[in-house]
Amino acid sequence: VHEFEIIKAIRLCSRDPHDAVVIGPGDDMALVDPAGKQLLLAVDQVVEGIHFKVSAATMEQIGTKAVNRSLSDIAAMAARPLASLATACLPKSLGQARAEQLFASMRRAANLYNCPLVGGDITIWDGPLTLTVTVTGTPGPGGVKRRDAARPGDRVFVTGRLGGSYSSGRHLSFLPRIPEALALAETLGDELHAMIDLSDGLGRDASHIANASGVTIRLEAERIPRNEATSVEQAIGDGEDYELCLTVAPTAKVPTAIGDVLLTEVGAVGPSDAAGRVVLTTQSGQSMAVEQLGWEHHA
Amino acid sequence: VHEFEIIKAIRLCSRDPHDAVVIGPGDDMALVDPAGKQLLLAVDQVVEGIHFKVSAATMEQIGTKAVNRSLSDIAAMAARPLASLATACLPKSLGQARAEQLFASMRRAANLYNCPLVGGDITIWDGPLTLTVTVTGTPGPGGVKRRDAARPGDRVFVTGRLGGSYSSGRHLSFLPRIPEALALAETLGDELHAMIDLSDGLGRDASHIANASGVTIRLEAERIPRNEATSVEQAIGDGEDYELCLTVAPTAKVPTAIGDVLLTEVGAVGPSDAAGRVVLTTQSGQSMAVEQLGWEHHA
Numbered sequence: 012v013h014e015f016e017i018i019k020a021i022r023l024c025s026r027d028p029h030d031a032v033v034i035g036p037g038d039d040m041a042l043v044d045p046a047g048k049q050l051l052l053a054v055d056q057v058v059e060g061i062h063f064k065v066s067a068a069t070m071e072q073i074g075t076k077a078v079n080r081s082l083s084d085i086a087a088m089a090a091r092p093l094a095s096l097a098t099a100c101l102p103k104s105l106g107q108a109r110a111e112q113l114f115a116s117m118r119r120a121a122n123l124y125n126c127p128l129v130g131g132d133i134t135i136w137d138g139p140l141t142l143t144v145t146v147t148g149t150p151g152p153g154g155v156k157r158r159d160a161a162r163p164g165d166r167v168f169v170t171g172r173l174g175g176s177y178s179s180g181r182h183l184s185f186l187p188r189i190p191e192a193l194a195l196a197e198t199l200g201d202e203l204h205a206m207i208d209l210s211d212g213l214g215r216d217a218s219h220i221a222n223a224s225g226v227t228i229r230l231e232a233e234r235i236p237r238n239e240a241t242s243v244e245q246a247i248g249d250g251e252d253y254e255l256c257l258t259v260a261p262t263a264k265v266p267t268a269i270g271d272v273l274l275t276e277v278g279a280v281g282p283s284d285a286a287g288r289v290v291l292t293t294q295s296g297q298s299m300a301v302e303q304l305g306w307e308h309h310a
Numbered sequence: 311v312h313e314f315e316i317i318k319a320i321r322l323c324s325r326d327p328h329d330a331v332v333i334g335p336g337d338d339m340a341l342v343d344p345a346g347k348q349l350l351l352a353v354d355q356v357v358e359g360i361h362f363k364v365s366a367a368t369m370e371q372i373g374t375k376a377v378n379r380s381l382s383d384i385a386a387m388a389a390r391p392l393a394s395l396a397t398a399c400l401p402k403s404l405g406q407a408r409a410e411q412l413f414a415s416m417r418r419a420a421n422l423y424n425c426p427l428v429g430g431d432i433t434i435w436d437g438p439l440t441l442t443v444t445v446t447g448t449p450g451p452g453g454v455k456r457r458d459a460a461r462p463g464d465r466v467f468v469t470g471r472l473g474g475s476y477s478s479g480r481h482l483s484f485l486p487r488i489p490e491a492l493a494l495a496e497t498l499g500d501e502l503h504a505m506i507d508l509s510d511g512l513g514r515d516a517s518h519i520a521n522a523s524g525v526t527i528r529l530e531a532e533r534i535p536r537n538e539a540t541s542v543e544q545a546i547g548d549g550e551d552y553e554l555c556l557t558v559a560p561t562a563k564v565p566t567a568i569g570d571v572l573l574t575e576v577g578a579v580g581p582s583d584a585a586g587r588v589v590l591t592t593q594s595g596q597s598m599a600v601e602q603l604g605w606e607h608h609a
Contacts, residue, residue, distance in 0.1 A: 031392055032428055041428030043393040045448050048347035054395040054444055055431050093330055094342040096353040098442045129331055129340030132354050138437045143397045145353055145444040149344050 037223070038158050039087035039207060040148070050093070051148040051155065053084040059139035063183065070109045072183040073140070074116030080210070081144040082124050082187035083253045087208035089156040089196035090148035092126030092189065100134045100141040117144070124189055153196030156206035156257070161224035165204055165258035165280035168265060170272050173213055174241035174249045181238070182251040191269040192255060202263035209252040213277075216256055217289045218302030224258075227281035230301065232293040236275045247291065248304040336522065337457050338386035338506060339447065349392070350447040350454065352383040358438035362482065369408050371482040372439070373415030379509070380443040381423050381486035382552045386507035388455040388495035389447035391425030391488065399433045399440045416443070423488055452495030455505035455556070460523035464503055464557035464579035467564060469571050472512055473540035473548045480537070481550040490568040491554060501562035508551040512576075515555055516588045517601030523557075526580035529600065531592040535574045546590060547603040 033049065034042035040053040057077040059065055065073075078095065085092050097117055101110055121128045126146055170191055176182040188208070196203055205220045213235070217228045230247070237246040258280050259265055268274055289302040332348065333341035339352040356376040358364055364372075377394065384391050396416055400409055420427045425445055469490055475481040487507070495502055504519045512529070520527045529546070536545040557579050558564055567573055588601040 032426055034428075036427070036429050041393065041395070043428060043446070045347060045349065045392055048344060050344065050349060050446070052393060052395055052444075052446065053429055054397055054442070056397045056399070056433055056442075058399060058433050058435060058437075061433060061435060093344055094340065094351060096340070096351055096444055098353055098355045100355070100357060100440060127331055128335070129333075129342060130335050130352055132442070134355055134357050134360060136357060136360060136438075138357075138440075139435075141399060141437075141440065143353070143355075143431070143442045145351075145395055147342070147349070147351065147446070 034157065039084040040090065042155060049150050051085065051088055051090045051150070052145070053081060054143055054145040055081045055084065056141060056143040058141045065140060068183055070112035071116040073142070074113040075120045076183050077142040077144050078117050078120035079185060079187045079253070081146040082126060082189060083208040083210065085146055085148045086188040086192040086255060087206055088148070089151045089153055089192045089206060091151050091193070092124050093147040093149055094129045095121050095126045095147070096145040097128055097131040098133070098143045100136050100138060102140055103135055103137060105140065124187060151193045151196050153200055153203060156196060156203060158205055158207050158220050159223035161205035161220050161226050161258040161280045163226055163280055163282045164261050166261060166265070166276055167228060167230070167256065167258050167278040167280060168274055169209070169213065169236065169254055169256050169277050170269065170274055171252070171254040172236045172238045172273065173209065173252050173254060174246035175238045176249055176251040179238065185253045187253060188255050188272070191272050194269050195257065198266065199259060199263055202260040204258045204260060206255055206257040209254045209256055210250055212248045212250045212304060213256060214247045214289055214301035214304035218287055220256065220258065221289055221302070222287040225283050225286040227285055227288040227290065228278060229281055230278040230289065230291045232291055234275065234277045236273055244304070247301050333456065338383040339389065341454060348449050350384065350387055350389045350449070351444070352380060353442055353444040354380045354383065355440060355442040357440045364439060367482055369411035370415040372441070373412040374419045375482050376441040376443050377416050377419035378484060378486045378552070380445040381425060381488060382507040382509065384445055384447045385487040385491040385554060386505055387447070388450045388452055388491045388505060390450050390492070391423050392446040392448055393428045394420050394425045394446070395444040396427055396430040397432070397442045398430070399435050399437060401439055402434055402436060404439065423486060450492050450495050452499055452502060455495060455502060457504055457506050457519050458522035460504035460519050460525050460557040460579045462525055462579055462581050463560045465560060465564070465575055466527060466529070466555065466557050466577040466579060467573055468508070468512065468535065468553055468555050468576050469568065469573055470551065470553040471535045471537045471572065472508065472551050472553060473545035474537045475548060475550040478537065484552040486552060487554050487571070490571050493568050494556065497565065498558060498562055501559040503557045503559060505554055505556040508553045508555055509549055511547045511549045511603060512555060513546045513588055513600035513603035517586055519555065519557065520588055520601070521586040524582045524585040526584055526587040526589065527577060528580055529577040529588065529590045531590055533574065533576045535572055543603070546600050
C-alpha cells in the first residue's frame with residue numbers, strides 16, 4: 012500500500028517540484044511563481060531565552076517583535092506584504108490573558124504593515140515561549156532585490172543607525188523598513204542592486220551579500236552611523252538592527268534620507284578576487300576582516 | 311519618530327489589509343488572492359512530547375510527519391501543493407548527523423508531494439525538538455473545498471480506516487490524501503460540498519464542518535471503517551488519522567474507493583436546528599453526542 016501510494020502521488024504530481032521556484036533558500040525570502048504571479052515566502056522564529064527574556068519584555072513587545080522580524084525580510088526584498096501565518100508554543104504558566112495580549116499585538120503589527128494573519132497553530136506545553144511567523148509578499152515596484160546582485164564599483168549604504176539594539180531594548184521596538192525599501196526601489200530603480208536586512212550584524216550580513224555576489228566589500232569605520240554609546244565594533248558586530256544594507260550603482264543619485272530615516276554611504280564593493288571578504292578600514296589606514304564579527308543571538 | 315513612521319507605513323500600505331484575504335482563519339487553510347491568482351496558506355507544528363516521543367520515533371519519521379501533517383491541510387482543501395517553509399528548534403544534544411537526517415526527510419517528503427522546501431529558520435536551544443511547516447498551494451481542478459459548504463441532505467464519507475493511529479504508530483507513517491482529494495474533486499465536481507482532514511478525531515472534525523456549515527451531522531456507528539483492534543469509540547475519538555471527511559450532494563455518484571483507498575459512507579447531514587451537533591447512532595437505536603469525543607494530542 013505504502014509504495015503504491017507513493018508511486019501514485021508522484022504520478023499525480025508530475026510537474027518538476029522545482030519548476031515554480033524562482034529563488035530557493037539562501038536569500039531573505041524565497042520566490043515562487045505559480046503560473047506567472049510571483050510570490051515571496053519567508054519564516055522566522057522568536058524563542059524565549061534566545062531572542063527575548065520574558066522577564067525583560069512585555070507580551071506586546073514579544074508579539075510585535077516576532078511579526079516585525081519576519082516583515083523585515085519583506086523589506087530586504089523591496090517587496091509588498093500580502094498575508095502572514097503564526098505558530099506559538101505557549102508555556103502552561105502563561106495564562107489566557109497574556110496569551111491574548113500576545114496574539115492581539117501580533118495581529119496589530121501584521122495589520123499595520125498590511126500583512127494580515129490568516130492562520131496559525133497553537134500548542135500549550137511545559138517548554139519556553141516560542142513563536143514563528145511566516146510572511147508572504149509580492150514583488151514591489153522595482154522588482155525583488157536579492158543578495159547576489161552587488162557589482163564591483165557599487166557604493167554601499169545602510170539605513171538608520173547601528174549597534175546596541177539588544178542592550179538598549181531597540182530589538183523589541185524596531186519597525187521593519189518596508190516603506191523605506193519600497194521608496195528606495197522606486198527612486199533608484201535598477202540602480203539599486205543588492206539588499207539585505209541587518210539581523211546578524213553589518214559584518215556578517217555584508218558578507219552574505221559579498222558571498223552571494225562573488226565580490227568583496229570594504230567598510231569605512233568612521234562613516235558607519237552609530238547609535239548613542241555604541242562603538243564602531245558594536246555597530247558592525249551587534250545584531251538585530253533590522254536596518255537595510257544596500258549596494259547601488261556608482262552613477263546613482265542617492266538621497267541622504269528616506270523620510271526621517273538616514274541613508275548613509277558606508278563603503279564600496281570591490282573586485283571578485285577573495286570573494287566573500289568584508290574589510291573594515293580606519294582613517295589611520297588600518298584594516299581588519301569583519302565578516303566573522305557578527306553577533307550570535309543571545310538573551 | 312515612532313509615531314511618524316507608523317503613520318507613514320499606514321499611508322504607504324493604504325490598501326485595506328484584508329482586501330486580499332478570501333478565506334481567513336478557521337478553515338484548513340487560508341486563501342489569499344494577490345490580484346487574481348489565488349493562493350492557499352497553512353502552518354502546523356510538531357512538538358516533542360506532544361506529537362511524538364524521540365524515544366519512539368526516528369528522525370526520518372519525525373521530519374516526514376511534520377511535512378505530511380501540513381500537506382494534509384492541502385488535501386483537505388482539494389488543492390495543489392506549491393512550496394513549503396520549515397522552522398526547527400533543535401536540542402543541543404541532537405547533533406549534526408541526526409539534524410541532517412531530519413532535514414533530508416523533510417525535503418524528501420516535501421518533494422514527493424511537489425511542495426519543495428524553499429526556506430526556513432533553525433534555532434539550537436536547550437528545549438525539546440519542535441518543527442513547524444508552512445505550506446502554500448493553489449486551488450485544484452474543482453476549486454477549493456471548505457468546511458462551511460455542507461447542506462442538509464448531504465451524504466457523509468470518510469477515506470481509509472480510522473482509529474488507533476497513535477498507539478499503532480501510523481501517525482508517523484500516514485500519507486497525506488492529496489492525490490485522493492484531487493481525484494475526488496475532479497470526479498465529483500460541485501457535488502463535493504464540504505471537506506476536512508481528520509486530525510482531531512472524526513467526532514470533533516465532523517463538528518467543525520457542522521459548526522461552520524450551520525448543520526447537524528449524524529454518524530452511523532456500524533458503518534465507520536475501523537482499523538484493526540480499534541473500537542467504534544476509538545475510531546471516532548482518536549486523532550491523527552489524516553484521512554478525509556467529506557459531504558456530498560445526495561444525487562452524486564460516489565465511488566467505493568479512490569485507487570486503493572476506501573471511500574465509505576458513514577452518515578448524513580441533518581437540518582440546521584441544533585447546528586454543530588454530531589450524533590452517533592447505533593443499530594440498536596441508541597444515540598450519543600460525539601462532538602466532544604475527539605482526541606487531545608498527547609505523547
